[in-house]
Amino acid sequence: MQRLLPATFSVVGTARKPMSHEEYREELHAAVAQHSRTRPLNEEVWRSFAEHLHFVATPDDAGYETLRRTLDQLDFALGTHANRLFYLATPPPAYEPIVKAIAEHRLRGQTGWARIVVEKPFGHDRESARALNEVVHTVFREDEVFRIDHYLGKETVQNILVLRFANGIFEPIWNRQYVDHVQITVAETIGVEERAGYYEQAGAMRDIVQNHLLQLLALVSMEPPAAFDDKAVRDEKVKVMRALRPIAGEDLSTNAVRGQYTRGFIEGVPVPGYREEPGVAPDSRTETYVALKSWVDNWRWEGTPFYLRTGKRLPKHSTEIAIQFRVAPHQLFSREALAGLEPNALVLRIQPDEGISLKFGAKVPVQGIRIRAVNMDFDYGASFMVDAPDAYETLILDALRGDATLFTRHDEVDEQWAFVDPIIKGWGEAPGGPALYEAGTWGPVEADNLIERDGREWRKA
Amino acid sequence: MAQGVVVDTMFWGARQGGVAALERELTRLRRAQSAHARELGRPLARASVLNLIVYADREEHARRAARSIADLALRHPSRAIVVLVDRGAREGVDKRIEMHCRLPIADGARLVCYEQILVRAHGDVEDRLASAVIPLLVPDLPVFLWWTGTPPLGSRSFGDLLRLTDRLVVDSADFARPELTLPIIARISEAARGRFGLTDLNWTRLTPWREIATAFFDVPSWRLFLDGITGLRVGFAVDMDGRDIHPSQALLFVGWLASRLGWRPLETLAPSEAGGLLFAIARPDGARIMVRVRPRFERGLEEGDISGIRIQATSTSELAEFVVKRQPSPRHQTATVLLNGQPRWERTMPLPSPAIVELIGEELSILGSDRTYEAALAALVELA
Numbered sequence: 001m002q003r004l005l006p007a008t009f010s011v012v013g014t015a016r017k018p019m020s021h022e023e024y025r026e027e028l029h030a031a032v033a034q035h036s037r038t039r040p041l042n043e044e045v046w047r048s049f050a051e052h053l054h055f056v057a058t059p060d061d062a063g064y065e066t067l068r069r070t071l072d073q074l075d076f077a078l079g080t081h082a083n084r085l086f087y088l089a090t091p092p093p094a095y096e097p098i099v100k101a102i103a104e105h106r107l108r109g110q111t112g113w114a115r116i117v118v119e120k121p122f123g124h125d126r127e128s129a130r131a132l133n134e135v136v137h138t139v140f141r142e143d144e145v146f147r148i149d150h151y152l153g154k155e156t157v158q159n160i161l162v163l164r165f166a167n168g169i170f171e172p173i174w175n176r177q178y179v180d181h182v183q184i185t186v187a188e189t190i191g192v193e194e195r196a197g198y199y200e201q202a203g204a205m206r207d208i209v210q211n212h213l214l215q216l217l218a219l220v221s222m223e224p225p226a227a228f229d230d231k232a233v234r235d236e237k238v239k240v241m242r243a244l245r246p247i248a249g250e251d252l253s254t255n256a257v258r259g260q261y262t263r264g265f266i267e268g269v270p271v272p273g274y275r276e277e278p279g280v281a282p283d284s285r286t287e288t289y290v291a292l293k294s295w296v297d298n299w300r301w302e303g304t305p306f307y308l309r310t311g312k313r314l315p316k317h318s319t320e321i322a323i324q325f326r327v328a329p330h331q332l333f334s335r336e337a338l339a340g341l342e343p344n345a346l347v348l349r350i351q352p353d354e355g356i357s358l359k360f361g362a363k364v365p366v367q368g369i370r371i372r373a374v375n376m377d378f379d380y381g382a383s384f385m386v387d388a389p390d391a392y393e394t395l396i397l398d399a400l401r402g403d404a405t406l407f408t409r410h411d412e413v414d415e416q417w418a419f420v421d422p423i424i425k426g427w428g429e430a431p432g433g434p435a436l437y438e439a440g441t442w443g444p445v446e447a448d449n450l451i452e453r454d455g456r457e458w459r460k461a
Numbered sequence: 462m463a464q465g466v467v468v469d470t471m472f473w474g475a476r477q478g479g480v481a482a483l484e485r486e487l488t489r490l491r492r493a494q495s496a497h498a499r500e501l502g503r504p505l506a507r508a509s510v511l512n513l514i515v516y517a518d519r520e521e522h523a524r525r526a527a528r529s530i531a532d533l534a535l536r537h538p539s540r541a542i543v544v545l546v547d548r549g550a551r552e553g554v555d556k557r558i559e560m561h562c563r564l565p566i567a568d569g570a571r572l573v574c575y576e577q578i579l580v581r582a583h584g585d586v587e588d589r590l591a592s593a594v595i596p597l598l599v600p601d602l603p604v605f606l607w608w609t610g611t612p613p614l615g616s617r618s619f620g621d622l623l624r625l626t627d628r629l630v631v632d633s634a635d636f637a638r639p640e641l642t643l644p645i646i647a648r649i650s651e652a653a654r655g656r657f658g659l660t661d662l663n664w665t666r667l668t669p670w671r672e673i674a675t676a677f678f679d680v681p682s683w684r685l686f687l688d689g690i691t692g693l694r695v696g697f698a699v700d701m702d703g704r705d706i707h708p709s710q711a712l713l714f715v716g717w718l719a720s721r722l723g724w725r726p727l728e729t730l731a732p733s734e735a736g737g738l739l740f741a742i743a744r745p746d747g748a749r750i751m752v753r754v755r756p757r758f759e760r761g762l763e764e765g766d767i768s769g770i771r772i773q774a775t776s777t778s779e780l781a782e783f784v785v786k787r788q789p790s791p792r793h794q795t796a797t798v799l800l801n802g803q804p805r806w807e808r809t810m811p812l813p814s815p816a817i818v819e820l821i822g823e824e825l826s827i828l829g830s831d832r833t834y835e836a837a838l839a840a841l842v843e844l845a
Contacts, residue, residue, distance in 0.1 A: 189480075265588065267480050267558070267592060269589070315596050318600075336829065339828050340829065347601065352485075353488065364826045370826065375602060379491065440595075459600060460598065460601065
């Protein structure tokens with residue numbers, strides 16, 4: 001709807017289930033009409049777009065042959081030089097057979113470029129991720145592989161880099177000397193919905209921590225890259241991931257908490273507990289909540305903990321990074337005056353209500369000194385007056401243009417699993433299961449203990 | 462399906478389908494205001510320094526609170542969450558919670574706006590009320606809970622909301638049975654220590670009385686009388702029939718003096734005439750003080766407001782009386798000191814009768830707990 005696509009392109013949908021071109025177009029029309037940012041749908045524009053939509057069923061080898069013929073014909077008709085982007089919006093087990101089929105049926109085309117876009121999760125542990133990499137690399141070079149973590153497509157996530165590296169005032173204090181600790185929260189109000197089959201196997205650790213949370217951690221803690229390109233940015237992210245201290249053995253019980261929601265209320269509506277959800281085992285030990293205290297072992301962050309938490313059925317849908325600064329070294333004001341003062345915090349709100357706020361102490365307008373924490377707020381929506389593009393729009397367009405900066409490289413995935421695997425393994429071997437928390441609360445009391453032990457507390461996100 | 466009272470959307474704004482929709486609507490409204498402000502060359506800042514939850518079980522109270530908050534928007538820009546709950550939660554009424562929102566512009570000020578949200582609960586929502594309020598709070602800002610009416614200690618929703626709260630504001634003038642409720646408030650205050658602050662708007666109303674009483678004994682030659690108080694009389698206003706008795710404010714005054722001067726309870730002698738109280742208190746040196754709290758009909762006073770105080774004291778051989786009387790129109794206070802029955806000093810000063818909006822505004826500027834109030838409350842509960 002914003003005329004960003006090139007003049008000549010076509011989209012070929014494929015699935016095992018047969019469908020006609022018309023049915024496919026209708027299905028997409030309905031979806032776009034319902035979900036597009038620019039509603040109502042301009043039917044004129046849609047008609048011209050729909051002409052480029054095709055569908056080929058690929059239940060077997062014959063199907064893939066038809067697909068190849070269709071692609072070749074379109075290339076010939078449109079003159080697209082066989083530039084091809086393969087987008088795998090399938091469950092992970094299907095990746096391997098599809099990649100193999102792309103090779104067997106020579107779908108890459110003879111000329112032009114070929115790229116593959118893969119959704120998260122990439123593997124379910126370090127070993128399987130490496131195996132999947134090997135399969136993908138038999139057909140695609142690493143620079144042709146675009147692993148999506150849609151968080152990186154979000155404007156406010158990219159804005160972390162802009163805030164840090166385009167401004168002069170933040171980076172000098174972005175270190176252990178000024179930062180007391182960092183809190184990263186990814187809170188969802190939804191439960192497992194219809195994804196119980198997947199979620200039972202994944203849990204919050206694989207579903208959110210391994211990808212989204214660690215991405216946010218990397219962006220906030222990485223060293224400044226020399227350039228804003230795919231190599232420089234991703235090199236720095238990998239470097240900081242390598243500096244992440246593993247949580248294993250004794251550390252596991254002190255620095256990691258897992259939880260599972262029981263029945264409760266979300267926005268005043270009763271919701272079932274996790275074990276009561278359809279498709280979930282009644283004695284499931286899958287974690288729906290994770291809280292971690294982690295350390296980035298490098299010069300910049302020595303001694304500054306990063307507290308990470310994520311969960312389903314938390315009271316509020318919210319993703320944010322809070323940089324909490326150290327308190328002033330010497331307090332000249334009386335204890336009464338300081339009652340309302342809280343440490344300075346810079347909060348990057350990723351969603352909803354995208355923006356940045358800085359909390360500082362201000363004098364309350366009364367006689368005498370009374371200090372109150374106030375927020376200086378930058379609201380994305382009200383400042384730029386436009387809706388930020390959807391993360392997937394950004395990412396797919398980037399993939400079409402061949403810009404991999406916002407995609408996850410194989411060594412990054414590898415390091416993410418290296419951090420996550422020992423925790424999952426430790427939990428698997430530990431007696432007992434996740435700590436229970438009522439739906440609509442901020443997680444189990446064990447998570448509060450994790451941070452309160454250090455004399456800190458979770459922010460009211 | 463049983464329908465609750467229809468919400469006045471002119472006042473409360475349109476109904477929203479859930480928190481996400483409500484936040485989107487507020488963003489849209491902010492954006493519209495922001496665009497308008499830019500045209501006028503005055504960029505609009507989103508300002509809020511606190512979350513204010515108002516709990517009301519009567520629409521009238523909810524509206525009054527909302528209007529007060531609107532008047533305070535310049536001093537205390539806030540996100541105000543007005544919770545209006547059906548008191549008569551009957552069986553069979555659908556449990557449901559609706560949300561409405563509006564972005565009123567404070568008079569003459571385009572720079573400051575506040576966000577007004579109505580959470581309207583139908584049926585028995587004790588167990589789920591907090592889950593509708595928590596996601597509406599602006600992160601990181603202090604949370605004030607203004608509970609209109611009598612706080613139900615032990616009720617789940619009250620406990621849940623208290624856990625979110627940095628400062629609880631009640632108004633003991635609204636308590637139907639203060640003699641029962643004030644001890645409850647004292648217990649809340651004890652439990653609150655270190656977790657949240659607590660205050661009573663009636664305590665705020667008492668400020669000018671405490672100031673004048675303190676001023677008497679700032680005079681060095683009269684300070685000696687402080688240790689020799691023998692009697693205290695506090696009058697409070699009632700209506701003509703003397704039906705509604707609200708002695709909370711007067712009792713708080715007695716509690717304040719007792720806690721400051723180390724008085725201990727001796728005995729409650731009798732309810733004095735028409736709803737008043739008569740009791741004996743022991744000074745630190747053991748001497749007996751007679752305290753009388755009595756209702757008086759005074760034209761032009763709000764029920765429950767203190768109408769006057771009289772402190773009797775001896776020192777060496779002198780007998781002193783410290784008297785403050787409230788005069789209705791124009792509002793002022795007359796303070797008199799009599800030594801051995803002879804007037805020695807008199808002064809008249811203005812006595813503001815602050816509206817609820819002033820009182821709440823004052824309380825919103827304090828965040829910590831008010832130790833003096835807590836001590837006064839504790840002493841009062843022991844005495845009465």
